[in-house]
Every structure is written in C-alpha cells, then in structure tokens.
Amino acid sequence: MFIREEGYARLHRSAAAKSRAHINLDGQKQWPTDRSGASGVTMPNGSAFAQNEAYLELCNPGWSLQWRAGIGNLYVILPALFVIWFWYGMTIHPVLFGRLIFFWHPFSDFDVGDLIFGWVLGFPLALASTLLIYMWLFRMGMRTCFFTFARGRIRFNRLTRKVYVLRPGYCGGNVVLEWERLVALFDPQSTNRWDKQDVAMLALYHSPFDATDPTAKGEDCLFVGSAVTGPQGAAHLWEYIRQYMETGPTIDRIPPDAPANFKGVARYLHPDYTTYCGLPSSHQYRQECRPGFMETFFHMSSQMTCSWPRFPKEWQSDSGMGEPDDRPVQTGAVMTALVYRAQGRLSKADEVELMERYGTAEALAEARARTN
Template sequence: MYFLERGFQWGKSLMSYEEATEEYSKKQRQPGQAELQAPEGVGESVCVAVNENGSLYAHNETYIDVRTPNDEKRGVITAFAGCIYGMFIYAFFLALFVSIEKFMSGHRLSGEPLGGSDYFIFTIFPILWLVVLGIFLKYTFRFFRLESLTARRIIVRFNRITRKVYLLRPKHLGGILILDWDKTEVLMDKSMSELEGTGGFVVLIWDKGDGVDLQGTPTDHLEMTFVGKPTRNASELLAFWEYIRRYMEDGPAAAPAPKKLLTKFPWPWLSFKAAWGLDTRFFRHSGLWVFVLINVLILPAILIHATGHWLSLLLCYEPRFPRVIEEAGR
C-alpha cells in the first residue's frame, strides 16, 4: 500500500540533499518534453472550479483532513502472504500434533516400538517448519508491513489557522511532521490540458528546513507527500488542488464541506468497493458495459482482493494526531 512513501524514503537514503534538489529542480516530465509549469507558490490560482474529489475525512473552520492515494492499493500482499504464513503455521501444528501423538503412544503405525531415529525425526520435523517460517518472515515481513501491522492510513491535515501542513505517518515512513504551508511547492503542471493530463494525485514538496518534527528538529532533507484519491483527468486534478488552496487562502466559504465525508471505520463492503474499482459511469453508457462484463468475469479474484483488503485494515491500527496538533489553532 505505502509503495510511494516507502520508495521516496528509500530514495532519500540513496542520494544526498544536493542530489535530490538537483533532481527535483529539473521538473521535467520526460526527456525532450517541455518544462513543467508548476504554480508559483500556494498563492497562485490554477483553476476556476473547485472539487474536493471525495478525499476528505474532516472539514471544519480550523482544518481539513485529506486522504492519500494508498487506500485502494492494499490487500494483495496480505492475502498472498497471509496464505503462505497460514500454510506454514498449519504445517507446524500438524507436525507437532503428530509428534506428540507418537511420543505418547510410543509405537509406529506398524505397531513396532519407536526407535532413536524416530524420536529424532518427530522432534526435528516441527522445528523445521518453524525455521522455514522464520526464514520466510525474515525476507518478506517488510513487504507485509506495507499494508498490515502498521498505520491504517496516512492523513494530511491542512490547518488554515496555524498555516501548517501536518503529516500523520508511521515512523518507518518518515514519522509525523509539521510543515509550512507558505513554503509548499506543488509538483503539477498548471497548464495541463485534457489531452496531456491524465489526472493522478496532488504531489507536495518541501525544501530542507521547511518543517519540523514533534521535537522541533528541522527537516534535513526534501520532504514529499501524495494527497487525495487518484483523479481521472486534468480538470479534476487542478480543481482538487484549487479546493485545498482556497480553503487555506480564502477560508471554508471558498471550499465548502462535501455532502459526505469519508469514514474511517473498516466496513467490509467498502473493501469490496475499493477492490472492484468500477466507476459508476460505466453503467450510464452502454458502450462501456464491456468493462462491467470483464469485472463480473474476474469476480473471484476481486473477492480475494477485497478479503485481503479488509483483513489488512483489521490488522492495522487507526492513527491519531498527538494532542498538541489536535489543539493547534483552536
């Protein structure tokens, strides 16, 4: 699930601040293409329309809490790795049960008494399954933690009173940071058209020293966060950033609350909806019904993904901002 964040943290460990700054200062899409025309800071409007993009957990006079693009991209690792872990654990207990039964009976299936080699085999067999499980965990557990046994979600809070952006992340993904809104850079082409802009999500960047951690230590490298549900086209992407920008610059009246906020409770049907990923517009256009048919044909795989998605939510904890951030600006 946290592939983008994990990849960024891994990238920071491979390059110095100077190298990272040079890389991001190029701001190019691909070699040979025009330079990215990013907005000149948070004060520049990029769109007439605003759209909250169905990405808000909270909206009030002080702050908005926004989701990240990770929510749907989870469950596959949990389902796959969980099955493998379960097989090894089942094999261990089965071997242990058989060994205990043989030790208590003292006889083989043929009725002959157990010999020294039999006791050795029945002792070592359960241990071998534990060793195999331990080796598998050693090389795969870090991937399992990308979507299970970690924070259930990353939350980006925009506080218009303190003019700060708060990143609620687990420690292995950078931890909690407090970043300056006025120093936020948006990695986005403000002039993108529907032909060249395929949507995506908002990417925000801060330079070295533009934020602090909870202990007040300034950041010593570039920081980045990915904001919002993936959009379908350029218009939605620009309108979503404009929604956030107007909330922070002009207030809640310029970016009104959505009719329905996102829930944080792990309802199982929400996991099915995330795994299915079928846009409702497919039902409104007969020419797109082929995508509905394809989804129906792969429904067993979707159900497996949805089950893994739900289990990964249940195996995670719900993160909460520290009290000092919760009370900031009130």
Template sequence: MYFVEWLSWLAYIDPKEERDAFEKQHNKAKRKTIYESDEQEMIESAKKSASNTPKSRGPVYAYNEHILEMRCGMWENKRGLISILSVALIVYSLVNITIVLEDIKFLFSLSLSYNGEPYGERLFLASFFLTMGIGTLWLYLKFGLRFTRFEMFTSRHLLIRFNRTTQQVYLHRPSYCGGIVTLPWHGVMCSGSDKKYAAAGSLGLPLDLMWQPSYAGALHPELVHVGKAANNFTELQDEWEFIRRFMDEGPEGLPRPRITSHFPWPWQAFTPQFEGLTRYFRT
C-alpha cells in the first residue's frame, strides 16, 4: 500500500505558497533544523557496526553477491485492508443493483397483465435500492478508486534494491509516488544505526533510511521504510547491520535470508498485519 508515500510526494510537489499558507493558518511549529554537523554525524554512525548478530527478517525477493532486494513502504504490512474495503463496497453496490433488476422485472411483468394488484411498495423499494446501488458505486468510482489502485492495480510491492557493485540504492515506486529513484549508498542515514536516531521504543515501526537533499539530488529528502515492522530496537539493529555488511563487506559470513516469491499469495495480504506485535502474543 502506497498511501504514506503518495501523501509525502503530494507534499513535496505542493507549491511553496500553498505550504506557507497552510503552516501559517494552522500555526504549525517550525521543524527542527538538521545542521550539517548533525547530518555528518548520522552518516558516520551509519558506517559503524550496529550489531554482532546481523539478520534480515525480510521480506527479501532477490539475494546474491551483487544485489539485495527487499520490501519497502511504511504501510506495506497493512496490504489487503484497502482491497477488503473496496470489494465490500463493490459487492454492496452490485447486490443493490441486482435487487433493483428483480423489482424492475416484476413491475414489467405486472404491467403486461395488470389486474389491480398494489405495486407501490415494489416501486418504492426499486427506487431506494437503485439510489443506494448507483449512488454508492458513483461515490466509490469518484473518490475511492484512487485508493484502490494503491493495491489492486499496481505492482504487488514497493521495492528497494541495494547494489553493492555500483554502491547505489534504487527505490522502485509508482510514478504518482515519485517514480524510480537512484541514491548513493555513502550518503545514507539510518534509524537502526544508533538508538538516539530511532523512534521511542521502535515498536511497530520498520527500519528508516534517509538521504538529505544534498545526497538525494533533489530539493527534498528521501525517506524509506524498509522491511518488516519491528518489535524492538534490537531487531532494527540486526536488520540494519545485515544491510550495512552486505553493502560494505559483501555477503560472506552473513546468514542467507529466506527468499520470498513475488507471486501474490493470499496469505501475504493477511499475515503481515501481525508484524511488530509478537511481544503482545508472547505475554
């Protein structure tokens, strides 16, 4: 699901005048400025070892001595929710339209051999279900289809590819989320490199990778959420150390991750809903 990436891209391409007007209207607090020294400190921290137990929890789609391809996206683990809601709305509209067709069929046959039978109730029900069915379908096509396409009409997953040969990182996103972006490995900053760069507790959040505008080659930073949602900071450290060692030292000595198929198996839309919740099940 590309909802967060889509909103981020809309914010990036929003005219500056509109952004300034919005912040002024809502009295938005100024964001903390990252000084060049802080930025360099985060980059240097990302070059250091973060864990003695590197491990990728995946999903990993390609892995060899040259490339590592993983899932990325903030709400990729919630994939399937939009599809379920979309199907429910479509089925609801079709059921209403089916009822209308049955009522129309009855009224038509009644008109051919009318003997004074009451038909007001059937006419009212036909009008009601026609309004509900066509109205719901129209509202969905006008306002809901744009969200459905995040899941049902696009590539199954957002992907990030680490290429240790070229020392580049490639983000594979739809055009309406910014498209494919190539970023330099040497400018990466990571939430798993040090606890002070991670969100409090790191519960239920995936690994964050970020490139400042000077490295992203754009007027905005690039923020990427990689892998599964974490149960704790240790999992983020292990995931990051796996990626760092692969890019800086190679795959030798790293545990081989389980390769996940690109085929959209049904359970892949259900099981990820529980990522980052293991600690709750344990207690």
C-alpha cells in the first residue's frame, strides 16, 4: 500500500507547494539528522525487514490495512461495474448487435422507449459509477495495492551514508538519497481533510537541491515504518533511526530494566519488531499481523497481484552483507529467518546461529544435532 507516497508524488508533479501542504511541511518543526526530538527510542512492531552493522531496512506504512483495498473492491468496484454493464446493455449493445441485454438476459425485442429509458436513467448512474471507480483507485490511492510492489523498502546504510528506497514509479520511483539532507516530520498530516489518514506515521523530507528551482528537483518525502502512536511515536522512531545511523548497534540486547530515556540500539532485534521480507503466506500474515479470517482473505486478494521489489545490484546497497531474503540470519532479518527455519530452508550453521541468539536451550541442542 502506497497511499501516502502516491498522494505526495501526484501533487508534487502538479506543484511543489501542493505536495508540501500535503505533508504539512510548514506547519510543524523539522528535525535534522543531528537533533533527536525524543528522549528515548522505540521501534514499532513489524517495522524492520533487517538490521545489521551495515544497514537498517524498514517498511513503509499501510501493510496491516491493505485488506481494506480488497474489501473496498467488493463494495465499490463490483457494484459500480454492475451499473455500467446495465447502462451498456440498455443502450450501446442494442445499437451494435440488435438486441437488448437486461443485466445478463438478452432480449431480441426492444423499442426506442427502452433506449430512452437506458440513457435517461442508466447514463447518469454509469457516469457516477465511473467517477466512483476513478476516485477509489486514483484519488484515494487504492490502485497502489494491486499489480505493483507489495511493500515499500527503505534502507538506511551506515557505511555509505545513503538511504535507498524502493517504490512504484508513479509513487516517486526508486531513489537514492543523502542521509544528511533528510529532516524528520512527526505529524505529516495534510491540511486537506480529504487527504487525512487515520494512521500516524514518520515522514522524512528531502529538500530540493536548489531552493530557487521552480521545479524543486531533488525534493522528496519518505513515509517510514509501521503505524506509530502519534507524533510522540514518530519522534521515538526517528531517534532510533538517527541513533542507528550515527552510532550503530551499541548493545546486544536492551536490558529489561532500561530507563525510558535509554537510547542504545540493540544488535539483535526482538522478533516482534521485525517483519517478513517477501510475500508471506496467509498463515504467516495472520501470525504476524493477527487479523481475522476475512481481513486475511481480502489482504491476500490484493497481495496475490503484487510482486516483491529487489534492490538493484549496481546500487550495492547491502555493502557486502547480502539481502535479507537471501541471508536472513546474517543480515538480522529475524522474522524471515524464523519463517525459513519453520519451512526447513535454513542450513544447519544458520539455524545454530539463529538459535544461539533467539532460541531456547532445547532448540539450540536440536539444531546442533541436525545431520544435514
């Protein structure tokens, strides 16, 4: 789901001032990379694809709400198409083929009154239905849930000091940004009530290369991580990212008695903070997001049309660590590694390493006793 990305990119193509209003750029404080904005750090559950010594890779918002696009098609697209078909069968089809279609049943006998009835009643309804489909898919952004990338991937690389982003072309496209040029926005909610979202999030704004450039070349905005608890949650996520980029992992695990203002970045993320790197099965999606059966069904109806984005090799964005979906244990893709283990896809050495970090003594002994 790329609703916020699509809205920002669409408005930016129209005018930079509109895209800035969309994220409330001038209505809030901007936090550069050398300022925290929060006394502590927080990683929302299901936000990180991977974390290691080279990079921290996070998702974009909206994954847990993508099922709404599927259920919306049932209540928006299908009824609208049904109305359009009714108008076609009463007006266009008789002219082309000499018979009227009332919904699905053909009639050979019809007169001018039937055509007039179809145009007078059916045309306004068909026009409204067409507008409704357009608004649903394009203005409300639901087309970003079908036949595109399944999720956005934002990779913060400590070694190159760059941020690598994967997203659909009409949502801004793949891009590489300089870390030091980013500023954080904790409340990127549009002042336009039609653009309001019920999901609080962190936005990272990249200013144009030349402030006087009317085309605002280089200007961009990233929406990072899962939903957060308002501006405070966005501030704590920003501080986590900032601490990672500036100091890197400083401790193996966060101590249970850590104070609220603790800012250490753990080397081994808790599995709850991570998310599956790839297209999950319905079972994995239910396990991670914990939705009901119907939400899962409608989510999968959206996901099955999508593909998984991969970072271009020429970017070398992994800095030698490898990709999370290829080397989940080495890259700190914990949720992915756990799923691979359940599927029997981990080597013995990888499983032992994984259990040494996250498993029980019994699970570690079982991994070491493997014969292959």
